[in-house]
Amino acid sequence: MNQREFHKKVGISWVAAVLFFTCSPTQAAEPVAPVSVLIVYHSASGNTEKMAQAVAEGAKAISGTKVVLKRVGEVAADDLVSSDAVIVGSPVYFGNMSGEVKTFFDNWNLKFRLSQERRMANKVGGAFATGASISSGKEVTVLTIIGAMLVNQMIIVSGGGGFSASATTGPTSPGIDEKEMAEAQDLGKRVAEIAAAIKRGSSK
Numbered sequence: 215m216n217q218r219e220f221h222k223k224v225g226i227s228w229v230a231a232v233l234f235f236t237c238s239p240t241q242a243a244e245p246v247a248p249v250s251v252l253i254v255y256h257s258a259s260g261n262t263e264k265m266a267q268a269v270a271e272g273a274k275a276i277s278g279t280k281v282v283l284k285r286v287g288e289v290a291a292d293d294l295v296s297s298d299a300v301i302v303g304s305p306v307y308f309g310n311m312s313g314e315v316k317t318f319f320d321n322w323n324l325k326f327r328l329s330q331e332r333r334m335a336n337k338v339g340g341a342f343a344t345g346a347s348i349s350s351g352k353e354v355t356v357l358t359i360i361g362a363m364l365v366n367q368m369i370i371v372s373g374g375g376g377f378s379a380s381a382t383t384g385p386t387s388p389g390i391d392e393k394e395m396a397e398a399q400d401l402g403k404r405v406a407e408i409a410a411a412i413k414r415g416s417s418k
């Protein structure tokens with residue numbers, strides 16, 4: 215073998231070694247960080263709580279999702295900051311979200327200082343509502359929750375029905391029926407899916 219052939223062979227071996235070590239299938243896969251979905255609700259008589267549980271079931275159905283379910287008064291700043299997505303549910307009180315849910319949002323500014331520092335920006339947001347009447351404020355309630363999220367630069371995701379998930383709970387349709395439960399599950403599932411796509415990137 216002359217010197218030129220020798221150098222050529224050494225060069226080929228070197229390239230092969232580099233390719234082997236960089237493309238080896240034995241390389242450890244990157245650990246996948248869980249997507250954290252916080253579900254927050256106010257409920258005086260249990261309807262919105264039942265919807266919240268169904269939203270949680272839907273989110274849990276997406277593998278790699280960590281779900282935290284809390285009442286509005288139990289939420290600390292860290293619950294919000296550490297979440298990738300926040301889904302908020304309210305009963306309709308006089309055509310709007312309840313005072314407890316409004317106070318929860320006001321505290322993003324007054325108590326937690328999240329708004330001033332844009333700490334909620336680019337997190338995924340979703341909303342759901344329950345109301346006694348077919349048409350007496352569920353859509354307004356969902357829209358005002360979404361409005362508070364938009365002001366905080368969140369990315370809104372709907373699910374379930376046209377204006378996201380909701381349930382009618384008054385005398386003509388008491389409690390939460392199967393269709394309303396399925397809508398709530400769909401909302402949780404969609405929010406978890408979109409939050410995962412934003413956090414980890416998507417090939418879709």
Ligand SMILES: Cc1cc2nc3c(=O)[nH]c(=O)nc-3n(C[C@H](O)[C@H](O)[C@H](O)COP(=O)(O)O)c2cc1C
Nearest residue numbers: 257258259260261262305306308309344345346347
């Ligand atoms: C103070 C108050 C105001 C309400 N106002 C409305 C209303 O404007 N429209 C409506 O559809 N239901 C209204 N409701 C009924 C509740 O929204 C409904 O019963 C809801 O499902 C209660 O949710 P919860 O069981 O989670 O507390 C009102 C209830 C209360 C206590």
